[in-house]
Amino acid sequence: MLTHTLGYPRLGAFREIKKACEGYWKGALDEKALRSASLEEKHRRWRAQQEAGMELVACNDFSLYDHVQDMSFMLGVIPERYKPLCQNLSDLDLYFAMCRGYQGAGYDVTAMEMTKWFDTNYHYIVPEFTRNQDFHYYSRKCVEEFLEAVSFGVKKPKAVLVGPISYLLLGKEKTDDFHRLDLIDTLLPVYMAVLEDLHHAGCTWVQFDEPFLVTDLDDRTRKLYAEVYGVLRQHFPDVHFLLAAYFDGFGDNLQTAMSLPVDTLHLDVVNGLYDLPAVFRDVPRDMNISLGVVDGRNIWINDVNESLGILGLAVKALGHDRVMVSSSCSLLHVPYDVRNEPDGGTLPDFLGPWLAFARQKLDEIRLLADLMEDEVSADAFYGLAEHLKQLEKRKHSKFLRNSDVRSALDALSGEPVGRRQSIAERRVLQQEWLQLPVLPTTMIGSLPQTAELRSLRKRYRDGSLSAEDYGSGVRVLITNAVRWQESIGLDVLVHGEFERTDMVEFFGEHLDGVAFTGNGWVQSYGTRAVKPPIIYGDVSRKEPMTVELARFAQGLSERPVKGMLTGPGTILKWSFVRNDQPLSDTAMQVALALREEVMDLELAGIEVIQIDEPGIREGLPLKKADRESYLEWAVRAFLVCSGGVGPATQIHTHMCYADYADILDALIRMDADVLTIETARSDMEVLSGFAAAGYPGQLGPGIYDIHSPRIPSVGELNTQLEKVLSHFAPRQIWVNPDCGLKTREWDEVVPAVENMVTAARKARHQVRKRALEEG
Numbered sequence: 001m002l003t004h005t006l007g008y009p010r011l012g013a014f015r016e017i018k019k020a021c022e023g024y025w026k027g028a029l030d031e032k033a034l035r036s037a038s039l040e041e042k043h044r045r046w047r048a049q050q051e052a053g054m055e056l057v058a059c060n061d062f063s064l065y066d067h068v069q070d071m072s073f074m075l076g077v078i079p080e081r082y083k084p085l086c087q088n089l090s091d092l093d094l095y096f097a098m099c100r101g102y103q104g105a106g107y108d109v110t111a112m113e114m115t116k117w118f119d120t121n122y123h124y125i126v127p128e129f130t131r132n133q134d135f136h137y138y139s140r141k142c143v144e145e146f147l148e149a150v151s152f153g154v155k156k157p158k159a160v161l162v163g164p165i166s167y168l169l170l171g172k173e174k175t176d177d178f179h180r181l182d183l184i185d186t187l188l189p190v191y192m193a194v195l196e197d198l199h200h201a202g203c204t205w206v207q208f209d210e211p212f213l214v215t216d217l218d219d220r221t222r223k224l225y226a227e228v229y230g231v232l233r234q235h236f237p238d239v240h241f242l243l244a245a246y247f248d249g250f251g252d253n254l255q256t257a258m259s260l261p262v263d264t265l266h267l268d269v270v271n272g273l274y275d276l277p278a279v280f281r282d283v284p285r286d287m288n289i290s291l292g293v294v295d296g297r298n299i300w301i302n303d304v305n306e307s308l309g310i311l312g313l314a315v316k317a318l319g320h321d322r323v324m325v326s327s328s329c330s331l332l333h334v335p336y337d338v339r340n341e342p343d344g345g346t347l348p349d350f351l352g353p354w355l356a357f358a359r360q361k362l363d364e365i366r367l368l369a370d371l372m373e374d375e376v377s378a379d380a381f382y383g384l385a386e387h388l389k390q391l392e393k394r395k396h397s398k399f400l401r402n403s404d405v406r407s408a409l410d411a412l413s414g415e416p417v418g419r420r421q422s423i424a425e426r427r428v429l430q431q432e433w434l435q436l437p438v439l440p441t442t443m444i445g446s447l448p449q450t451a452e453l454r455s456l457r458k459r460y461r462d463g464s465l466s467a468e469d470y471g472s473g474v475r476v477l478i479t480n481a482v483r484w485q486e487s488i489g490l491d492v493l494v495h496g497e498f499e500r501t502d503m504v505e506f507f508g509e510h511l512d513g514v515a516f517t518g519n520g521w522v523q524s525y526g527t528r529a530v531k532p533p534i535i536y537g538d539v540s541r542k543e544p545m546t547v548e549l550a551r552f553a554q555g556l557s558e559r560p561v562k563g564m565l566t567g568p569g570t571i572l573k574w575s576f577v578r579n580d581q582p583l584s585d586t587a588m589q590v591a592l593a594l595r596e597e598v599m600d601l602e603l604a605g606i607e608v609i610q611i612d613e614p615g616i617r618e619g620l621p622l623k624k625a626d627r628e629s630y631l632e633w634a635v636r637a638f639l640v641c642s643g644g645v646g647p648a649t650q651i652h653t654h655m656c657y658a659d660y661a662d663i664l665d666a667l668i669r670m671d672a673d674v675l676t677i678e679t680a681r682s683d684m685e686v687l688s689g690f691a692a693a694g695y696p697g698q699l700g701p702g703i704y705d706i707h708s709p710r711i712p713s714v715g716e717l718n719t720q721l722e723k724v725l726s727h728f729a730p731r732q733i734w735v736n737p738d739c740g741l742k743t744r745e746w747d748e749v750v751p752a753v754e755n756m757v758t759a760a761r762k763a764r765h766q767v768r769k770r771a772l773e774e775g
């Protein structure tokens with residue numbers, strides 16, 4: 001049985017690539033040094049796959065920022081506004097300029113749009129298409145990486161490409177007079193040129209990622225799949241095509257997928273087990289299957305019994321030689337290696353043996369393949385026994401259950417949740433207390449996590465700084481932040497979240513039933529990574545988590561300072577969750593723990609409480625038919641968490657980097673008083689949807705993109721506000737950036753936020769003038 005994985009993590013086990021790229025951006029490293037750091041990392045990834053016994057080893061799954069952007073670069077999809085940069089910038093700088101925006105050498109261009117990769121916390125750069133889009137073979141990265149793999153000694157490198165249809169579907173039309181799939185005829189010749197180049201270089205295996213095949217597709221798109229792969233097959237009869245879809249089963253697209261002229265079809269068995277009966281029955285005789293039995297999205301050791309059962313059925317149906325063993329999806333979504341957790345680190349001892357990160361998953365793939373051999377080695381038996389022992393231990397562990405939490409959950413079942421007064425009634429009361437101007441200004445929460453702050457935290461963690469001194473350091477930062485916000489005239493302040501490395505990790509550190517890693521980094525976008533907490537047991541609150549600092553911050557100012565929490569849907573989505581109970585139960589446990597925190601914040605005199613829910617959209621099932629049941633419990637969890645406060649307490653929520661048009665109804669049901677939402681990077685398109693749906697709450701559409709280092713001018717911010725005000729009455733609108741500012745430097749934040757406040761003031765004058773003119 002051939003073994004492989006669809007892709008491997010790429011930021012570096014110790015974030016070497018993050019450091020190298022950021023060093024390059026700061027000018028501390030030149031291109032040569034960055035390229036050599038990249039090659040070292042590619043070698044480490046290939047070595048790991050070879051050592052673990054993967055027969056096929058992925059290449060071109062490495063990226064310096066994003067693999068979709070790599071595809072755009074390969075296919076010459078470079079929007080007009082970046083073209084002038086080509087004259088003065090290297091290809092590498094042009095690539096980064098598209099990802100991050102660019103200000104300098106007489107240029108000022110914004111970054112391209114970024115959005116979620118399906119239902120994950122990975123974000124990709126959205127390709128932009130025009131009606132007469134020009135595609136041409138621009139970057140040879142794919143072939144270069146294939147050749148590097150060969151020189152390294154990889155015997156069977158498998159080149160990974162986003163397939164042509166998914167590539168188009170991932171993008172966006174810049175005008176509405178065409179559909180991006182109409183571009184397939186001009187795109188396909190460039191794919192053929194790439195394949196020709198790969199073929200010439202000796203590549204015999206190509207993995208086409210076509211994840212859209214697990215989403216709802218119309219007949220036209222299904223037909224297009226058949227046509228496109230028919231053409232590719234005809235031109236490259238000797239290249240082994242592996243077509244991969246993941247994150248769900250194929251469902252209604254299964255027959256289409258099985259009819260494609262590809263050699264191997266990869267199935268995500270973890271999420272799409274239901275496809276298998278039809279696959280075993282109908283898969284064509286000349287098609288192999290790759291079974292993704294090892295979960296690429298979660299970190300629990302594999303249930304070997306279940307996997308062996310599935311592989312056994314596959315062998316019975318197709319024969320041993322037609323079945324490959326793999327991970328459900330790319331391992332990009334899990335950390336590198338459990339063995340990189342520091343000794344005596346943050347993970348409880350009992351948890352370690354239950355975990356499999358990317359490197360352990362390679363071993364599991366190998367183990368499963370070995371266990372399917374006619375003659376099973378002693379090592380494989382040992383691996384099996386060890387897995388079975390740990391699975392049993394986990395199943396019966398006392399650490400998983402908390403009877404108080406279970407009782408609270410039972411008591412909640414069927415009870416009404418949410419706020420008692422209507423949003424309109426609450427608005428009047430809140431305005432009485434808060435006395436905010438028209439177009440109130442605020443920020444989303446976090447402020448720069450500077451090198452000084454990180455080093456303070458590092459010293460606290462390694463014991464060289466006392467808890468008291470760390471606490472004082474954080475308080476100084478909060479004090480300065482509050483003073484600065486007051487001085488520039490912001491209306492509703494934030495404390496800056498300096499005590500948090502990350503908005504989810506922080507709660508992972510403070511909740512019972514949740515563990516956190518020391519080095520379990522997972523790429524979120526570009527060079528940015530997160531350490532998702534691990535929800536292993538029943539969740540409860542040990543003690544108040546944010547109240548003390550919220551009270552401290554509020555004590556510094558007469559203006560409201562927001563209490564700041566991460567919502568249940570987001571904690572769930574951005575953590576590795578237990579897989580032994582329904583997600584909705586875990587969500588409700590988290591919601592109950594957070595509800596206690598919300599109530600304590602209110603008691604502490606916090607008048608505005610923000611409960612961030614950027615992850616709620618991400619959890620939306622990929623198939624429409626599954627969505628409502630998800631939204632029902634996700635919205636309920638938010639209401640459990642937020643619904644206990646009095647009508648005068650203002651609940652904010654915040655969302656970013658996803659398409660909200662398809663959950664507008666759920667957003668309304670969440671019943672938040674204010675929703676601040678990222679729209680800057682998607683050009684405010686989503687606003688017309690909110691207006692058309694009659695969104696009843698107040699809205700803070702982010703008026704500038706915080707992920708780019710460029711500083712927006714007052715004029716451009718004003719224009720953005722004007723756009724917002726063309727959809728909504730001024731009384732409904734807040735003015736804010738599109739997300740937290742933790743990734744920025746103070747010298748970027750200060751002018752940008754000052755410009756934002758000035759733009760809001762200007763807009764207030766304009767609104768007043770207009771109102772007077774209109775009588």
Ligand SMILES: CN1c2c(nc(N)[nH]c2=O)NC[C@@H]1CNc1ccc(C(=O)N[C@@H](CCC(=O)N[C@@H](CCC(=O)N[C@@H](CCC(=O)O)C(=O)O)C(=O)O)C(=O)O)cc1
Binds near residue numbers: 457524525530574
């Ligand atoms: C808002 N977003 C978030 C998402 N998901 C989250 N879980 N959190 C989010 O905020 N998803 C959607 C969006 C966009 N996504 C992200 C994801 C990640 C970041 C980000 O800024 N990440 C930082 C993490 C840095 C961090 O936590 N650093 C640690 C320090 C660790 C360390 O290496 N320390 C060094 C010493 C200090 C140093 O030199 O850095 C050491 O120990 O040697 C910390 O602060 O303690 C990143 O840089 O990747 C943003 C948006």
Ligand SMILES: N[C@@H](CCS)C(=O)O
Binds near residue numbers: 446612
């Ligand atoms: N309050 C968080 C939300 C990020 S989505 C922050 O400001 O970083």
Ligand SMILES: [Zn+2]
Binds near residue numbers: 444
């Ligand atoms: Zn955000």
